[in-house]
């Protein structure tokens with residue numbers, strides 16, 4: 001059951017809901033296990049306590065630490081498989097080694113990290129196979145390193161899509177964020193400015209319907225970022 005939202009819990013867990021259907025499929029031998037995923041640790045904790053789930057998948061990295069105090073220990077105590085998504089925080093953390101070492105400090109079972117080529121796969125395997133966690137000093141340094149990133153950046157998960165105006169939001173929201181975080185327009189190469197100037201035209205198709213913001217699990221202010229970007233380029 002992927003990406004459960006708090007308002008869906010009653011419907012999914014209630015009589016005749018999705019859980020009943022999955023249990024029936026399990027009884028019939030069509031599936032072996034029932035897994036749960038969400039961006040809401042409190043929801044996952046509540047649902048794991050029902051004893052109905054075999055695995056749980058959640059975002060977890062040095063920036064997103066919410067599963068640390070309750071969810072991970074609960075899953076471990078109930079022998080529920082743990083699957084980590086966004087181990088590199090959607091790609092904003094560049095050091096694969098530090099991310100794997102961070103996760104090696106926790107009893108998680110599976111790390112889902114995307115790869116683009118064989119070299120990246122080998123790099124992932126190298127760090128996944130070394131069981132060394134971060135030392136307390138390394139963890140402190142890592143936390144200080146990522147602190148300027150904050151938490152309000154796009155993870156490129158695409159839950160905000162589709163957009164009725166066909167805007168590729170995960171791409172389009174990236175530059176406003178970079179600029180909000182101090183990547184100045186003046187400091188950009190001419191090539192990059194030109195690329196964003198062209199892409200910004202796409203934002204003009206936004207009708208501000210707000211659907212993307214309702215669906216974004218990180219509550220990113222898409223419309224505000226869009227307006228910031230349009231303002232920057234309107235001064236050109």
Ligand code: SF4
Nearest residue numbers: 163206207209210212
């Ligand atoms: S607010 Fe704009 S970008 Fe978001 S879904 Fe609506 S039209 Fe698309």
Ligand code: SF4
Nearest residue numbers: 154155157158160216
């Ligand atoms: S705007 Fe939100 S929902 Fe869309 S890709 Fe980024 S993080 Fe995911």
